[in-house]
Amino acid sequence: MEAKKIFVRADLPAEKDDRKDLVTNGLESGIVSYILRKGDEQFTDLGKMEDAVFFDGGKPTDKSWEVCRIDTPEDQAKTLALAGKRDVIVVKTSDWTIIPLENMIAKFRSSGTKVYAIATRKEDAELYLKTMEKGVDGVVIQTDDPLSISKFRDLLTVSEPVSLDEVEVVSVKPLEMGDRVCVDTCNLMNPGEGMLVGSYSNCLFLIQSESEANGYVATRPFRVNAGAVHEYCMVPGGGTRYLSEVSAGDPVLICDRNGKTRVGSVGRCKVEVRPMLIVEATDGKKTYNVILQNAETIKVVTPKGSQSVTKLKKGDKVLAHLATGGRHFGMKVEETITEK
Structure with missing residues (x-):
C-alpha cells in the first residue's frame, strides 16, 4: 500500500x-x-x-x-x-x-x-x-x-493504527552469537513506542526504543535494538521488510502500546555480532518467536509498561500484532502458510 x-x-x-x-x-x-x-x-x-x-x-x-x-x-x-x-x-x-x-x-x-x-x-x-x-x-x-x-x-x-494483542511467554532461551540490527531513526520515541518485529510475518512483537533510563547506558530514544537480521519489521502501509534490508532514508513504522502509529525515517542501521536469545510466546493457538540481543537494555512492551528481555519469564504477557495469511515480497497475501 x-x-x-x-x-x-x-x-x-x-x-x-x-x-x-x-x-x-x-x-x-x-x-x-x-x-x-x-x-x-x-x-x-x-x-x-x-x-x-x-x-x-x-x-x-x-x-x-x-x-x-x-x-x-x-x-x-x-x-x-x-x-x-x-x-x-x-x-x-x-x-x-x-x-x-x-x-x-x-x-x-x-x-x-x-x-x-x-x-x-x-x-x-x-x-x-x-x-x-x-x-x-x-x-x-x-x-x-x-x-x-x-x-x-x-x-x-499519518499512519493507520494496528491491532495489538497479548501473547503469553512460553520460554526465554539464550542462543549463540548472531547478527543483530540496531535501527537508529531520525525521530525521538517515548516509552511504550518502538517497532513491530518478529521471526514470523503473522506475529510481530512490539520492541521498545531505548527511551527509558537504566544503569548501563544513556537513553537513546531514537534507537530500536530490533533483533536478528532475518526478522521482519512492519513498515508504513501494512507491509514488512527484512531487518537486513532496512537502510538510511527508508521509512519505518513507529508504534505505541495502544496501536497508534506514525511514520519514522531511518538515519542509519548498525549490524553487529552479539549474543542472542529467543523469546517464544503463544496466543493460545500457535507459538511464535522473536530473536533479540541478550542484553538488559532491550525491552518488549507489555500491557502496563515494558520489560527487559533478560528478565522475561514464562507466563509474562507481552504485546504483539497478530495477522492471518502470509507475505510475498513484504505484502500481505491470503494464503495458508506455516513458519517454524
Whole structure:
C-alpha cells in the first residue's frame, strides 16, 4: 500500500510571488508534492519535489487527472462515472456532509483511480485521510495563507493504527552469537513506542526504543535494538521488510502500546555480532518467536509498561500484532502458510 500523498495547491493566487510563497512554506514544512501553475516550472528548483503537477486555468494539463466539484447528488454521480477512466480525481465541495465520502472511496478504490480531497483545514484533512479506516489516497491543501501550511505538518506522519494483542511467554532461551540490527531513526520515541518485529510475518512483537533510563547506558530514544537480521519489521502501509534490508532514508513504522502509529525515517542501521536469545510466546493457538540481543537494555512492551528481555519469564504477557495469511515480497497475501 502506498503512503498517503499530501499536495499543496500553489496554482491559484494571481500574483506569482504569492504562489512562490506557498511553495517555499510547503517545502519548509516537509511537503514534497505540488500543484503548480503552467509557466511556474522554475518553482521546481526551490527544493527537491516528489510530484509536480501543472494546472492551466484551474484545470490539470495532464488528462489523467480531473478536478470534480460536488455540490449535488447529480455531481456525485458524474464523478463516480469517472472511476477507472482517470488516474487521479481531485474532489472539492462546499459541504462535505452532502457527499457519502465512504461510497466514493469504495468505488474508486476498486477501480484503481486515486481520490485526493481538497482540504482548507488540518482537522478536515485528518478526517478525510481516516474515513473508512483506509481514507482517501491523499489530500490537497488549499489555502491563501502560506504560513498556515505548517499546521498540516503532522499529516506527513499519518499512519493507520494496528491491532495489538497479548501473547503469553512460553520460554526465554539464550542462543549463540548472531547478527543483530540496531535501527537508529531520525525521530525521538517515548516509552511504550518502538517497532513491530518478529521471526514470523503473522506475529510481530512490539520492541521498545531505548527511551527509558537504566544503569548501563544513556537513553537513546531514537534507537530500536530490533533483533536478528532475518526478522521482519512492519513498515508504513501494512507491509514488512527484512531487518537486513532496512537502510538510511527508508521509512519505518513507529508504534505505541495502544496501536497508534506514525511514520519514522531511518538515519542509519548498525549490524553487529552479539549474543542472542529467543523469546517464544503463544496466543493460545500457535507459538511464535522473536530473536533479540541478550542484553538488559532491550525491552518488549507489555500491557502496563515494558520489560527487559533478560528478565522475561514464562507466563509474562507481552504485546504483539497478530495477522492471518502470509507475505510475498513484504505484502500481505491470503494464503495458508506455516513458519517454524
